[in-house]
Amino acid sequence: MGRPPLKKKSIERSALELFVEKGVDGTSIRDIATRAGVTEGALYRHHKGKEELVRALFLEHFTRFAALIAATQAPQKSFAEVITKLVEVFFTLHDEDPPVFEFIMVARHRVLDEVRADEKNPVELIYRLVKEAIKRGEIPDQNPDLLTELMIGMVLQATVGVRYERLKPPLTKHAKAVAKACLAVAGTTKR
């Protein structure tokens, strides 16, 4: 094995940040190279092109995210417990590296259109949680799709609040409050 690819990480990090700041379509190879302190050709040593780079970055992080999120699931846990855990996990993932979290949010539609109804899709996961909680009487009967959206909306918007400096980081400090809000909306009966 030769020397480690010194610039690879730099290229990938620069790309990720720029994708968040200006969008994938708004970011050029030259933008990435400039920020990474390399020249345009260097990117092609490591990736086939811009779209492949987006895909690679997405899958690298999303896989990790999905695994951590899936691990929150446990049949014996109550709806309240799982939701609380989920919010914590989401916020921890965000705080760990906010640009990475934001990139996943930005890139998911572009990449996930191929993976749409995937079981790993957090929307699907939460939807199933809600359905089961209703069936088990943990929360009142209601439109499970709507509740899913509302909870997801609160979690995601909290990350937006941090990005625009309307909420003080770290986000994990707000996890309890947001989880409580989710349960309030769900109308959780038992604790």
Added chain:
Amino acid sequence: MGRPPLKKKSIERSALELFVEKGVDGTSIRDIATRAGVTEGALYRHHKGKEELVRALFLEHFTRFAALIAATQAPQKSFAEVITKLVEVFFTLHDEDPPVFEFIMVARHRVLDEVRADEKNPVELIYRLVKEAIKRGEIPDQNPDLLTELMIGMVLQATVGVRYERLKPPLTKHAKAVAKACLAVAGTTKR
């Protein structure tokens, strides 16, 4: 007078729809012209370029939105009443013309960076409502920034749910439920 601007509306509508579908940077002038059934040059009779077109479309609709949203304000109304009204107004605006609503959401960061801390900014408006409600004891003492984000998150995510066909339109059908969710999160004491 020369020919009346038959194609202006068509160009603007096509642009707006494409901006929502593929993003501003992902939409080319050619895309717009093709959908509008004109040649590329026609756009420049009416707008200086793509960025100016985005700005013009945004300001046109945002101004109308802001006026309607500001009109929900009335000093004698309770927090619950105003929030309920606001959700209704948001959802009505959405249902009226979902692409226009979505375009405003998509374009706001691009355009509003110049208008940031504007009083017309709905985030600001809701924040002030929350602060006053806390002061008047209508809702428990809490982080007003967080509550603001949570309510906004729910409202916006509901529109996303419709876009991805996870929620059945029209959105106004869900207004009552979403308003109730907002009040549940706020912990409204009086009704």
Added chain:
Amino acid sequence: MGRPPLKKKSIERSALELFVEKGVDGTSIRDIATRAGVTEGALYRHHKGKEELVRALFLEHFTRFAALIAATQAPQKSFAEVITKLVEVFFTLHDEDPPVFEFIMVARHRVLDEVRADEKNPVELIYRLVKEAIKRGEIPDQNPDLLTELMIGMVLQATVGVRYERLKPPLTKHAKAVAKACLAVAGTTKR
């Protein structure tokens, strides 16, 4: 006969001025229309297009210029008299309407390539004067081409001096001095 073409003169004057200020290629139809206070189409009511407009403007004024210049010729006059008269005529034409004079200078190569070795060409005219003066012994034997260029250079550069505000107009005030310079260069022996 209907109304007179009110805007025709305005278009032509605006075009002429812009051709001088920014060059023919640097001036667009829109530039002309804007300065003339009309719309783009109006020009085509009076002229076939930009090139034809240049040609028309050039020929209109050049014809008049050429006639006045040709009138300076008289067989019985001395070289000194004709040169003095010529400088006066040139400077009078310039002072009468400097933009017109400058336009003729700017456009001559573009238009005169068709008329090149024309007898009306002032260069040709002066060249013949010089040749005859040498033959008649009015001036010393010398390179007639060079003398021609030197005299033309002085006359034209004087107009440039006025344009760049290095010489005080009117130019006719300098006619005597420039004529004297021409004769000094020629080495005129008799007066």
Added chain:
Amino acid sequence: MGRPPLKKKSIERSALELFVEKGVDGTSIRDIATRAGVTEGALYRHHKGKEELVRALFLEHFTRFAALIAATQAPQKSFAEVITKLVEVFFTLHDEDPPVFEFIMVARHRVLDEVRADEKNPVELIYRLVKEAIKRGEIPDQNPDLLTELMIGMVLQATVGVRYERLKPPLTKHAKAVAKACLAVAGTTKR
């Protein structure tokens, strides 16, 4: 390093020639690329655009010209000596590379508007020479601005004469005659 910039010189030379032949506004990027044997985009590797290319070419050569012209200055030399030297230098610069000389003439108004009253401006330099010569009694009292223009006019028109094949190159062959003409116009008293 990547490939050495094989085509840069070719692009710049082609541009310079075309600017002289057809004017800057009459020359398209495509014209330049075609003559240089490259594609249109290649130009942008080396220059920001056409205007910047004009500026770069102008400054590169003008700086060299100005240095050589300034070097003709020496306090102990007579007006006649300096003028003779100046004409020689101008003509040598012209003969060395006529297109470069002509380009400087063509581009100077476009670029020099920013550098106008610069001391390096040859017009200024000659003006100062003339003023001093008058003060020192080397030439009769007269309008120094006019004399400056007349001398410049002769020198420049000589280069025009060569371009239009009315004067036989090389121009340096005519230097003595033109210098003599300048001194005749100035009315130099001492030799």
Added chain:
DNA sequence: AATGAATGAGATTTCATTCAT
């Protein structure tokens, strides 16, 4: 006579990608 929207051609510029070094 004049308007000005629209066209069609082309000019300028950007950009992902390739490749010789």
Added chain:
DNA sequence: AATGAATGAAATCTCATTCAT
């Protein structure tokens, strides 16, 4: 591994001209 000149295609924009009004 990295460079950066150059390409080829596409995007943005300009402009002379036409034509319905």
